[in-house]
Amino acid sequence: MSERGVTLLSACISNGSFSCPQHWACPPAExxxxxxLAITFGPCDxxxxxxxxxxxxxxxxxxxxxxxxxxxxxxxxxxxxxxxxTLKMESETLKTKLEEERAKLxxxxxxxxxxxxxxxxxxxxxxxxxxxxxxxxxLCMDWCKDKRRIVSSSQDGKVIxxxxxxxxxxxxxxxPCTWVMACAYAPSGCAVACGxxxxxxxxxxxxxxxxxxxxAKKKSVAMHTNYLSACSFTNSDMQILTSxxxxxxxxxxxxxxxxxxxxxxxxADVLCLDLAPSETGNTFVSGGCDKKANVWDMxxxxxxxxxxxxxxxxxxxxxxxxxxxxxxxxxxxxxxLYDLRADREVAIYSKESIIFxxxxxxxxxxxxxxxxxxxxxxxxxxxxxxxxxxxxxxxxENRVSTLRVSPDGTAFCSGSWDHTLRIWA
Amino acid sequence: MSTTNNIAQARKLVEQLxxxxxxxxxxxxxxxxxxxxxxxxxxxxxxxxxxxxxxxNPFKDKKPCIIL
Numbered sequence: 001m002s003e004r005g006v007t008l009l010s011a012c013i014s015n016g017s018f019s020c021p022q023h024w025a026c027p028p029a030e031x032x033x034x035x036x037l038a039i040t041f042g043p044c045d046x047x048x049x050x051x052x053x054x055x056x057x058x059x060x061x062x063x064x065x066x067x068x069x070x071x072x073x074x075x076x077x078x079x080x081x082x083x084x085x086t087l088k089m090e091s092e093t094l095k096t097k098l099e100e101e102r103a104k105l106x107x108x109x110x111x112x113x114x115x116x117x118x119x120x121x122x123x124x125x126x127x128x129x130x131x132x133x134x135x136x137x138x139l140c141m142d143w144c145k146d147k148r149r150i151v152s153s154s155q156d157g158k159v160i161x162x163x164x165x166x167x168x169x170x171x172x173x174x175x176p177c178t179w180v181m182a183c184a185y186a187p188s189g190c191a192v193a194c195g196x197x198x199x200x201x202x203x204x205x206x207x208x209x210x211x212x213x214x215x216a217k218k219k220s221v222a223m224h225t226n227y228l229s230a231c232s233f234t235n236s237d238m239q240i241l242t243s244x245x246x247x248x249x250x251x252x253x254x255x256x257x258x259x260x261x262x263x264x265x266x267x268a269d270v271l272c273l274d275l276a277p278s279e280t281g282n283t284f285v286s287g288g289c290d291k292k293a294n295v296w297d298m299x300x301x302x303x304x305x306x307x308x309x310x311x312x313x314x315x316x317x318x319x320x321x322x323x324x325x326x327x328x329x330x331x332x333x334x335x336x337l338y339d340l341r342a343d344r345e346v347a348i349y350s351k352e353s354i355i356f357x358x359x360x361x362x363x364x365x366x367x368x369x370x371x372x373x374x375x376x377x378x379x380x381x382x383x384x385x386x387x388x389x390x391x392x393x394x395x396x397e398n399r400v401s402t403l404r405v406s407p408d409g410t411a412f413c414s415g416s417w418d419h420t421l422r423i424w425a
Numbered sequence: 426m427s428t429t430n431n432i433a434q435a436r437k438l439v440e441q442l443x444x445x446x447x448x449x450x451x452x453x454x455x456x457x458x459x460x461x462x463x464x465x466x467x468x469x470x471x472x473x474x475x476x477x478x479x480x481x482n483p484f485k486d487k488k489p490c491i492i493l
Contacts, residue, residue: 084431084432084435087432087435087436087438087439088435090439091435091438091439091442094439094442094443094446095442097446098442098445098446101446101450102450105450105451105452105453106453107452107453107454108453108454108457109453109457110453110457110460113454113457113458113461114457114461117461117464117465120474125473128484128485128486129484148483164484165483165484265441302444303441304444304445304448305445305448306441306445320460320463321463321467322459322460322463324456324459324460324463325456325460339453339456339457339460341450341451341456341459342450342451342452342453342455342456343448343450344453346453346456346457346460364471364473364474365467365470365471365472365473365474366463366464366466366467366468366470366471366474367460367463367464367467368464368468368471368474369471369473369474384460384464385460385461385464405473408472409470409471409472409473410472410473410477410482410483410484411472411473411482411484412473423484425472425473425482425484425485
């Protein structure tokens, strides 16, 4: 018997009547505002025992319940022996158990195992192309599978498709909103998706005719209740995965705009997502302002693993090329590597001299190098296995906001608040 | 009612934690070894790691062409 139920009941009986207070926690049994205590004796309408009965109204119908059944109704919503306190205790014990299980397998650090690997030599990476044309901060970019085209989006609402070899602009679209925070190239190369403060993700088919007005063919696919932070096509042009400031991720069908699956679990804005490499199946990872990185099953909508070791917002997540791990970049100025099969963080990439947040991360083709774009205008290149910094790249004149390695790994592109994109190789 | 919301939330949390506690895990040493293997196997094919000659990388500058 819950403590609160007993108190209410005794208070009710002592002053000879009871009203049905709104704070009785039993929405399934709607009780009306005024009820009377009329002591009658007879069979209870609920349990059929012959007992002193209370005459109460349920859904506007008068019934006679014994005091025990009235009490039971107040506790509806809980299983036998289950109270809020026991549930809270169970979640605490489960959390401790989870930590213990993870700690048991923590027999060695990644960089210790990697001691026998050869150290990397000096890296000379320079800006090979600078893409100028955005009128404001570049917020996001993505490569086309043809390894030469790039789509980028900026704060002024412009989405531009570039040919990275020649630096020519091939298409330009002006979105009806500012802060286009997400953009993605379709696997076929025939469309781009973008969105931001309009809370939507729109797909624009790209046509070969340069004079054609792209905005006319725009298709609104996703609808969120807050800004769109990231979007990505799945293996085909037909489905898009989105993440939003409303704390959810969602999978949409492009053709019909229908919501196929939604993913709930973050307790704050979701800032980034990345799909697992196609060989490893239907999962994706998302990172958010609640400092958590969650791994989701796309079919069931279930969160299968969760990692919470960052000390601030996670701005970017990227799968390791094998799909067995992922890296994250955060406002706490560190990048971290989480192994999915060991179910824990296995490396931290940080330096005391780095105090600005990492906005975006990506791996080189073999997974040996991790490129991180930071808010202090630099790009740091990390040796993933040894945990050391291999190189630091200067060139941007404002925050690096986005960074992606090209599909064939020959170069990587960074976009910045200085209105430009740079291709490095 | 806020109490039943809390109960529903607490129950969801317990369910989620039960799922997470039940997954299969491997030792970090084994996971690290597999990450290393992947790196070594693919190192040769990684242009940013080993570098490719300028003639093969479309982004690197080639020698200027002489038009005859």
